[in-house]
Amino acid sequence: MKVVGILGGGQLGLFLSQSLARLGAATAVFDPDLEAPTHRHTAAAFPYPFTDQEKLRQFEDLSDVITYEFEHLPVSVLSTMAEHESLFRPSLKVLAVAQDRLMEKCFLRDKHFPVVDFLAIEKKEDLAAFEQFGLPCLVKTVRGGYDGKGQKRLKSEAERQAFLPELLARLERGETMVAEKLIDLSLEMSCIVARQKGRCVTMPVFENVHKDSILDTTVFPSSLSRELDAGVRKLACDIAAALDVEGLLTVEFFLSGQDIFVNELAPRPHNSGHLSMQAFNLSQFDLLSRILLDIPIADCEPISEQAFAMANILGDCYYRDGDRSTLNMKALEQAPGFVELLLYGKQEPRKARKMGHLVCRGATPAEALHRALALRKALSSPS
């Protein structure tokens, strides 16, 4: 029996471990958080700090192959594991690109993939160029940061000037930053690619809406024309090939007018791919599982003619009932188009924390989305 090591035990790790279990595999899960959901569903939980080299080695020894559910792995892990690089799917080289925003953008630009204008801010001397950089813009930290953490949006010269002292302080702390042009968004979307020994399988494009930089909803099919959908999928495939990915690559795109820009790469399953669990015969987790277990992948097909919509459930959706935070499960008794409600088993429904998600279907994307939002609202409202 194969044992797959998963770095990170959040919901993405949990759903991956479920797909793996359905193919007869065992898992080992490394996550410093004792309460990480996946720890409860594996016989080999490693709830230790990422600095614990001995535990990392045990985890490695147990694993026939290793993957990760988030790309911001500390350097300590990567250096400990570098000698076992061959176990990683996708490779540590892919991870190195994806976990550094600047390296990622440079890679994309060098390979002539469409990215918005950006500027590296690595040292004090770069500030002059930054003061010339077009507005509005976003300034992001190069490492770490997700769901909009570590981002600053600058709309005016006054805002830029006000931000300079903080920027300088961050540079002095050794942080690297990147400024990127803020463009008019027509659409945010993602495309998930599975790549196995040079064979690429892409999922159709998903249409995403973010709120406060956190994924809020995903809809399938997207409103892209057939040609644009094919173009985006081809682009995602080409990027996966340029990185020589063995595993999954999620590519987030912007559509601005008729122009497509690559926003971010994530070499792992993605929250925007949740509805692939219900809408397709092979989910993103199934595809990755096959690659990890050396089982041939295949094209993934919609399971129905209907449209699907996913709505994230943040801690904000919970309300107080006596001394506990809760959702109103009575909402499930009458939920038109209900497909699935998933709760991740996280203890504390903190604001902006991803606690679960739900999926509804409908005759059109609009109907599916309407139903998903209505159900989320009903879950968030006391009877």
Next chain:
Amino acid sequence: MKVVGILGGGQLGLFLSQSLARLGAATAVFDPDLEAPTHRHTAAAFPYPFTDQEKLRQFEDLSDVITYEFEHLPVSVLSTMAEHESLFRPSLKVLAVAQDRLMEKCFLRDKHFPVVDFLAIEKKEDLAAFEQFGLPCLVKTVRGGYDGKGQKRLKSEAERQAFLPELLARLERGETMVAEKLIDLSLEMSCIVARQKGRCVTMPVFENVHKDSILDTTVFPSSLSRELDAGVRKLACDIAAALDVEGLLTVEFFLSGQDIFVNELAPRPHNSGHLSMQAFNLSQFDLLSRILLDIPIADCEPISEQAFAMANILGDCYYRDGDRSTLNMKALEQAPGFVELLLYGKQEPRKARKMGHLVCRGATPAEALHRALALRKALSSPS
């Protein structure tokens, strides 16, 4: 967080634990088999004999609610657990009826549910009546025995006479037997009922084919008329109500001409319900999970207009490749109508052992079944 105790860690326990995990719950799994698949996917595995009272008590203490994935639990377990009867879904009373074929048949007959003629053979004096019992008939052990184990089919008077010494020996060992009339089968089918606080949700009827008394294929939708489908579902509901089930009840039926007979009851998820994982928005495991976690159940709906077929993969499907037994995974590259392949992670592909199953879909039940059988054949054939 709720902890659900599951007695039995086979594939049914595994899929149940996955549904529970998707609702944020934790599991504890008791199964004497160290290699039971579900042990690998829980943080609370109890791989101890069912006679280990201390471990059973620990398991009980950990569990907020207890269910079981097979009904032939040893009396030792039940007597140890009787004081915590209130934790059980379904109740131990339901289990007592379902784990004793004679009690089950008497219950059904007393409540006027249709069962084929049967005769209890409990003591030597019953042999005279048995010699008068109509032929052909089946003689079954009353306790234990599944997949046709412990059954004897008698077609002629000569066979009956030849069987008498064995029957006598079994009675003397203290076994109880039941003889039942063998009827001409038009169809075998099953209906899964979820019952929560008096509310019944039934799945549509599944059409099953057994080979050598082991479930071979399941197809949905069945070939029953709409009226018969409704009739069978009503009957299944009424039986669940008569038993006051809180949880799942699978009712296996025979159709003989236009007559319906109840064959067996299983107060748990059932292998014939596997395709509910792919074909419906709520699977049998999802419904049971909701009941165990006190979340309202809802009607389950087909996820598509298409037909679905499940084919079991027994150890017999594996072939030797060098020193290992294997399936030909290349078959997955081109598999029309593929929906899912599940492998249970059992180590030894023994003859007649359930190792996995696959699900295909098609425009008609016949097409779905044809595809499922073709894929199974391809998996069983070296390239």
